[in-house]
Amino acid sequence: MSDRSSGTGVHRAGVFARAPAQAPAGGAHTLEADALTTDTSTPLPQTVPSPPADRPFARGLVPAPMPVQFLDDQGHRVQVFNDDYPEPAAEQLVAAYSAMVVGRRFDVQATALAKQGRLAVYPAARGQEACQVGSMLTLSKDDWAFPTYRDSMALVARGLDPVEVLTSPHGAAHCGYDPRANRTAPQATPLATQLIHAVGFASGEQRQGRPTVAMAFVGDGGTSEGDFHEALNFAAVFNAPVVFLVQNNTYAISTPLTRQTAAPSLGYKGIGYGIASEQVDGNDAMAVLAVLNKAVAHARAGQGPVLVEAHTYRLDAHTNADDATRYRSSAEVEDWIRRDPITRLEAWLRQEGLIDDAFVAATAQKAEAFAADLRARMSVDLVVDPMSLFDNVFGTPTPQLLEQRAMVQAELEAEEASR
Amino acid sequence: MTVTAAAHDGGIPAPAPGTAPQQVTMSGAINRALRDAMTADTDVVVFGEDVGTLGGVFRVTDGIARDFGPDRCFDTPLAEAGIVGFAVGMAMAGFRPVIEMQFDAFAFPAFEQIASHVAKMRNRTQGRVNLPIVIRIPFAGGIGGVEHHCDSSEAYYAHTPGLKVVTPATVEDAYTLLREAINDPDPVIFMEPKRLYWSKGSLPEDASPDAQIASSFGRAAVRREGIDVTLVAYGPSVDVAMQAASAAMGSGWSVEVVDLRTLVPFDDQTVVASVRKTGRCVVVHEAQGFAGVGAEIAARVQERAFHSLHAPVLRVAGLDIPYPPPKLEHLHLPGVERVLDAIARLQWDDQADALHLPESSPACDSPASDSKGGAA
Ligand SMILES: Cc1ncc(C[n+]2csc(CCOP(=O)(O)OP(=O)(O)O)c2C)c(N)n1
Ligand SMILES: [Mg+2]
Numbered sequence: 001m002s003d004r005s006s007g008t009g010v011h012r013a014g015v016f017a018r019a020p021a022q023a024p025a026g027g028a029h030t031l032e033a034d035a036l037t038t039d040t041s042t043p044l045p046q047t048v049p050s051p052p053a054d055r056p057f058a059r060g061l062v063p064a065p066m067p068v069q070f071l072d073d074q075g076h077r078v079q080v081f082n083d084d085y086p087e088p089a090a091e092q093l094v095a096a097y098s099a100m101v102v103g104r105r106f107d108v109q110a111t112a113l114a115k116q117g118r119l120a121v122y123p124a125a126r127g128q129e130a131c132q133v134g135s136m137l138t139l140s141k142d143d144w145a146f147p148t149y150r151d152s153m154a155l156v157a158r159g160l161d162p163v164e165v166l167t168s169p170h171g172a173a174h175c176g177y178d179p180r181a182n183r184t185a186p187q188a189t190p191l192a193t194q195l196i197h198a199v200g201f202a203s204g205e206q207r208q209g210r211p212t213v214a215m216a217f218v219g220d221g222g223t224s225e226g227d228f229h230e231a232l233n234f235a236a237v238f239n240a241p242v243v244f245l246v247q248n249n250t251y252a253i254s255t256p257l258t259r260q261t262a263a264p265s266l267g268y269k270g271i272g273y274g275i276a277s278e279q280v281d282g283n284d285a286m287a288v289l290a291v292l293n294k295a296v297a298h299a300r301a302g303q304g305p306v307l308v309e310a311h312t313y314r315l316d317a318h319t320n321a322d323d324a325t326r327y328r329s330s331a332e333v334e335d336w337i338r339r340d341p342i343t344r345l346e347a348w349l350r351q352e353g354l355i356d357d358a359f360v361a362a363t364a365q366k367a368e369a370f371a372a373d374l375r376a377r378m379s380v381d382l383v384v385d386p387m388s389l390f391d392n393v394f395g396t397p398t399p400q401l402l403e404q405r406a407m408v409q410a411e412l413e414a415e416e417a418s419r
Numbered sequence: 420m421t422v423t424a425a426a427h428d429g430g431i432p433a434p435a436p437g438t439a440p441q442q443v444t445m446s447g448a449i450n451r452a453l454r455d456a457m458t459a460d461t462d463v464v465v466f467g468e469d470v471g472t473l474g475g476v477f478r479v480t481d482g483i484a485r486d487f488g489p490d491r492c493f494d495t496p497l498a499e500a501g502i503v504g505f506a507v508g509m510a511m512a513g514f515r516p517v518i519e520m521q522f523d524a525f526a527f528p529a530f531e532q533i534a535s536h537v538a539k540m541r542n543r544t545q546g547r548v549n550l551p552i553v554i555r556i557p558f559a560g561g562i563g564g565v566e567h568h569c570d571s572s573e574a575y576y577a578h579t580p581g582l583k584v585v586t587p588a589t590v591e592d593a594y595t596l597l598r599e600a601i602n603d604p605d606p607v608i609f610m611e612p613k614r615l616y617w618s619k620g621s622l623p624e625d626a627s628p629d630a631q632i633a634s635s636f637g638r639a640a641v642r643r644e645g646i647d648v649t650l651v652a653y654g655p656s657v658d659v660a661m662q663a664a665s666a667a668m669g670s671g672w673s674v675e676v677v678d679l680r681t682l683v684p685f686d687d688q689t690v691v692a693s694v695r696k697t698g699r700c701v702v703v704h705e706a707q708g709f710a711g712v713g714a715e716i717a718a719r720v721q722e723r724a725f726h727s728l729h730a731p732v733l734r735v736a737g738l739d740i741p742y743p744p745p746k747l748e749h750l751h752l753p754g755v756e757r758v759l760d761a762i763a764r765l766q767w768d769d770q771a772d773a774l775h776l777p778e779s780s781p782a783c784d785s786p787a788s789d790s791k792g793g794a795a
Contacts, residue, residue, distance in 0.1 A: 200508020230501035392546040398684040
């Protein structure tokens, strides 16, 4: 029996008396949420910094009853709970298209490198391009990202050197890039643990008087971790300028979403914390950009954190080491290929005359060149200095580490001499 | 940001120049160290559970929120992983967070953040992101506390590369070690012996925001000199070792007491120099003995000073049980008697310590008797 057929977690909205599933379209605030935030009859002592009483996100705190959408599967412009979100500018959409094409090519190349043994592992993001790229295009260069292992494509979209991004799976003990120079925290593997770093960081930046927004990444499975809860709660209490992006790709390795939650949508998880929340079609780049543009602006304006659930799908296995046929059907994968984020945006951009055959061909060429350059640079074995093992345990190594360093050095020298 | 005059003299006022340093409690010394550090550096912030208005359940942060304002000292939601993770982010944004875990056992929810992130960030970023965070943890027992309030968890932290682990045994050290911890570019687990919070002593004479703090990390202190046996202790057990040393004089033993002060970095030099001199060593700590810090110390001493030893290195540690109820904690905690019993076993006058010999064999462990005895 698969978990998917057990039926738990399927649309619970409406079971209880005042489930907000019937929120009126057009951005009217939901009564419950407003009642909670506007009752000032017994003022509480202020904590610092205090969250504003009014949180003017799309529908107060409550996400749309269905994922916000701008483009349907064929790339036709539709109206699905998107009234509150300005359509992204044409340049942003074209930039997203290019970055998605290059991003996918990077991702496919990285998967190939993993299969060839050049990388120890690679968690692919093919199929999640709208989220990976859309997230980064909505940040300004001074904002910070707090990504996971899944988000290498996002870092490439941010402009990080792909070789640096792949340094850890290539065999180094570190993240490969300079987090400060790239305004990007090291990719986190322990699930959901870096979300609270994003919160502390964003709150710290706010306290320092800097207008920085932090975007924190998590998967559907990661939302079950306690750290997800603590991060959202701290973010709300300290009114931290954080945007939480949940890429719900329906699986945590093999475990389906129904085993993670019984909530009507992961987007609903923000409400209980007092966090403005939304759900979006994560394969619709226009919708992702529209919602995240607004979320980032909301956070930057000091109006508090935002939680966005993006419904998407990873077309590849969890990593190159995973056999996805053990838990999902090829029919299911086919179904998601029909909702491909790149073909969808491309169709619309062509329709609007924003791109043409020449642009598409040039973009494809750019992506090929990117992959070729990556291949060439990754064909060189990573040089790791054995002595670097001791360099960054502490700022100043302890006497014990110095002893161990000397031992390893002597061993290596003896080995060298006996060659 | 400017700091008001009140910030300097809340809690414990600085003594007038020329007067003798006044007596303060250890919690007062920690409070003063926090204030002086906060005055010296506006990036130092204090947060945790109930540390603001209340001043912490042990009143260690008494008056700090009032005097420094809610931006510098504030209460957080009740979530220890959250507090530590928030500190990681604050440190990345340029602050030097000093955070409080309310009780030792309540730091366990934060262990993931401490072991996977706090301890590793420097390494994971090639030294580009260091985390100057101090995690203050009231630890150990002897206060008649109920379950979950008296644990000693130093071994977990000492076992984790990337963490410095510090524990003061005196009022003066509480001040200087905390100042040094806050100045340190790396994360420090600062373990405060609960039962010493009310102990009295004097602050260093130059205690002030701009005091030059001489480094004591990795430098054990010889608290008492002796020639017959070395007691190695730290935190709450130093006092026990000192009492045992006094009592041992009655039996004619001259006991040296080494207070480690920092478990990481560990001061092999001072410990080994002392044992080379005395030839005998007993390690005393309150945490359960099995796989504890004492095991590490005993191993290090015999690795480095084997030829100076007249007897095996012994440990006097807590029992390998969950922390006992108040009425039985005296059975668990290393006391003077148990330390004296251990000293008595140190093969004085070449008398073999027979405690662990098989019952069937005579109190002699020469290889000859082993081979004759066959399978003991
Ligand atoms: C704390 C923790 N537990 C378990 C794992 C092992 N693990 C790695 S990825 C993964 C699945 C995570 O799924 P999800 O959050 O949905 O993200 P996705 O991989 O689908 O992007 C698991 C269980 C981990 N990395 N961290
Ligand atoms: Mg997933």
